[in-house]
Amino acid sequence: MxxxxxxxxxxxxxxxxxxxxxxxxxxxxxxxxxxxxxxxxxxxxxxxxxxxxxxxxxxxxxxxxxxxxxxxxxxxxxxxxxxxxxxxxxxxxxxxxxxxxxxxxxxxxxxxxxxxxxxxxxxxxxxxxxxxxxxxxxxxxxxSWEEYQEMAEEVSDPDEDSPLLIDNDPEYTESRRRVRSTTFAREVKQQYDYTCAVCGQSRRTPTGHPEVEAAHIYPKSEGGDDDVRNGIALCKLHHWAFDSGWFSLTDDRTVTVNEWSERELPEEVASLAGNQLLEPKSLDKVPDQQVIEGHRELHGFES
Incomplete structure (x- = not known):
């Protein structure tokens, strides 16, 4: 554009x-x-x-x-x-x-x-x-808007062969990082229609602002990419639980919960066991197998 x-x-x-x-x-x-x-x-x-x-x-x-x-x-x-x-x-x-x-x-x-x-x-x-x-x-x-669109396309319309588990590229400028981050958040939430992909809730504030957040499946802090295939929309509670390792996803994108922790499994997480992850609007934006496996391995879930 x-x-x-x-x-x-x-x-x-x-x-x-x-x-x-x-x-x-x-x-x-x-x-x-x-x-x-x-x-x-x-x-x-x-x-x-x-x-x-x-x-x-x-x-x-x-x-x-x-x-x-x-x-x-x-x-x-x-x-x-x-x-x-x-x-x-x-x-x-x-x-x-x-x-x-x-x-x-x-x-x-x-x-x-x-x-x-x-x-x-x-x-x-x-x-x-x-x-x-x-x-x-x-x-x-x-x-310029043209420059923005070129950067955003890397996230919203990624190359199918691009890696999703990468070190944060040192060649990325700060502006490119900001565009990729904001595009990732917007695209992921829109793909799941502002609905939590594991519990199905779609809460909004009194002014209409959606509660749902864009979660990286394999975290950026560990080298995960701002690629829509590395994202799912989650409510605030389940975003925290996912990032903390209270639950993960199987190969067929079913919720599996952490049952080996010495801490008691929160009921709000236990009730998710066996839930099927919601599908994004575009099937080419479905979470990638690589990042799902990476999340399980990172948090100690058996394959």
Missing amino acids: VDFALSWPLEIGERLSQEEVDDVFSANFGFQFKGITPRTRDEGKFIILNSNAGEIYDDQHRDDGTLIYEGEGKEEKGDQSSDYANGALIEAESELRPIYLFTSEEGVDEYEYEGLVDVQNYRYVSDGSRMVYKFELQKLGVA
Whole structure:
């Protein structure tokens, strides 16, 4: 997919005036664009996001590339709502679309391009006086949508012959790692329709955020790859239990539980014994035999 949203390429760290931002997105924001600006073209939807250093919003830029971004809605208007602007970021958690991040200072006609970001999570919480949306965004370190798509394809449409048990490739740049990680999480959860693959639960928060998480079958810490065939969707409890070695999978993807631990097997795990793992939407994304065997071996299950 080409970088349809931009009139010309941007580089991370590039500084633009209001007029230049208008030109690059073929838009007309007025004196100073702020907050969340959703746009739609024939090619699809995208979002222009501005994190403004001022007194209105409480955005937090962390050293690890995480941005905690407060949703739109002036304080005098009360609780924030999931309107056109906030709703666009909420949708972007599950519906992939480009989000171009800029930072600026109140009253200064200069906007620094921070690159693309991905929505990781969101909460609807009180700031002490009203309810606000807090979006957890990951800065990807990638400037163009075309570049992002090329990196993401390695995860969502992997080479059938690519290894799934590998050392973390030292040649991966930080941006590539971030794109692969966020793509893995999104793709795995979508493949299982935001449903736990072992217990069948599909819980959501009051705002609609899914509880399910993307679990690596063979862990990244041991050299497992960000490949959708090395992933299954699990609820928080069973993600912990799987990573801890309380249960694993047989060759036919049936749940087998740990019965030799000196600790008592949790009932929430014992009840899974014999359950068949849910199938992903695409059969070419079924968990690979190699990583299933690797998980059993890692946690001491008999083959």
